Amino acid sequence: MNRIIIDTDPGIDDAHAIMLAFSYPNTRVEAITTVAGNVPLERTTANALILLDILDRDVPVFSGCEDALVVPTSRRAVSHGIDGLGDVGFPDSKRKIMPEHAVQTLICMANENPGELTLVALGPLTNIALATRLDPELPQKYKNLVILGGAYHAVGNSWTPAAEFNFSTDPESAAIVLDRWPGITLVPWETAVDFGLTSQWLDELYSIDSPRAEFFRKIFHNRARVQLQDQEICYDPDPLAMSVALEPGILRRVEERYVKVELSGQLTRGQTVVDWYCLTGNAANTTLVLEIDRDRYKELLRLSLE
Numbered sequence: 001m002n003r004i005i006i007d008t009d010p011g012i013d014d015a016h017a018i019m020l021a022f023s024y025p026n027t028r029v030e031a032i033t034t035v036a037g038n039v040p041l042e043r044t045t046a047n048a049l050i051l052l053d054i055l056d057r058d059v060p061v062f063s064g065c066e067d068a069l070v071v072p073t074s075r076r077a078v079s080h081g082i083d084g085l086g087d088v089g090f091p092d093s094k095r096k097i098m099p100e101h102a103v104q105t106l107i108c109m110a111n112e113n114p115g116e117l118t119l120v121a122l123g124p125l126t127n128i129a130l131a132t133r134l135d136p137e138l139p140q141k142y143k144n145l146v147i148l149g150g151a152y153h154a155v156g157n158s159w160t161p162a163a164e165f166n167f168s169t170d171p172e173s174a175a176i177v178l179d180r181w182p183g184i185t186l187v188p189w190e191t192a193v194d195f196g197l198t199s200q201w202l203d204e205l206y207s208i209d210s211p212r213a214e215f216f217r218k219i220f221h222n223r224a225r226v227q228l229q230d231q232e233i234c235y236d237p238d239p240l241a242m243s244v245a246l247e248p249g250i251l252r253r254v255e256e257r258y259v260k261v262e263l264s265g266q267l268t269r270g271q272t273v274v275d276w277y278c279l280t281g282n283a284a285n286t287t288l289v290l291e292i293d294r295d296r297y298k299e300l301l302r303l304s305l306e
Contacts, residue, residue: 005033007035009036010034011037012219013239015051019305021120022055023305030113037169038077049093050090054211067126068169069173122242144185147184148192150167150189152274164189167261167270171263184285188288196233199228246300247296257274
């Protein structure tokens with residue numbers, strides 16, 4: 001049984017990743033914790049509740065940090081629409097969020113289930129960093145931590161040219177997590193680009209006849225139209241990280257490396273710095289995911305919408 005907590009900032013591709021988690025066999029989503037990222041916290045939390053309505057699932061949702069740990073975030077993402085779900089206009093859910101803060105939840109659930117839970121981080125790492133500061137032993141209490149974040153070639157997708165969006169939005173939190181959590185599995189932006197959705201791939205997913213597929217078509221419509229026109233690919237990174245978390249056997253090429261985050265560079269703040277040649281003498285703290293089984297990944301994306 002996969003038992004997972006999803007820390008997320010929905011977000012179009014976050015929604016798709018969550019759909020995959022609920023579709024994958026022998027998997028139980030124990031909780032969803034939300035964080036500000038693609039859109040402000042109020043919206044990411046509302047979107048998580050809307051998604052549970054769409055999926056007809058009952059999972060507790062805990063609202064977390066409303067901004068970065070140190071430096072406030074000045075700009076959010078643009079490809080998700082103003083509401084974070086493609087500006088389709090879904091009505092807000094009548095579900096209620098849980099009263100506990102997401103950071104408290106990450107700590108409490110780990111203490112109640114030591115070594116049994118996988119934490120999947122799809123947004124900025126603010127909640128996880130703060131939880132780690134409050135409970136320094138937290139990394140030893142989770143089975144795995146899988147992160148969508150970083151850009152090992154320093155070709156990012158954020159307002160900072162050299163940084164990936166999640167790390168750029170809260171570099172201090174990314175630095176804390178990389179420093180304190182051994183054995184992180186990191187799915188970087190370059191791999192997400194390599195496994196982006198082509199027009200043919202999207203057409204195959206759009207052709208699925210199901211309520212989930214209809215939801216997917218609606219939220220991805222504007223994003224796909226713009227991105228396919230500009231670069232012949234539509235980015236959908238979060239399901240990639242979810243696939244790695246749910247099915248580690250999908251991995252085909254990884255690198256075990258020591259990774260840190262640049263915090264002070266005027267042009268490089270938030271950049272992922274990989275010690276490729278062991279110059280620092282530090283042991284590897286990260287498994288960088290460079291390639292997965294493409295055919296199996298396609299099967300999982302279909303499964304998420306059926």
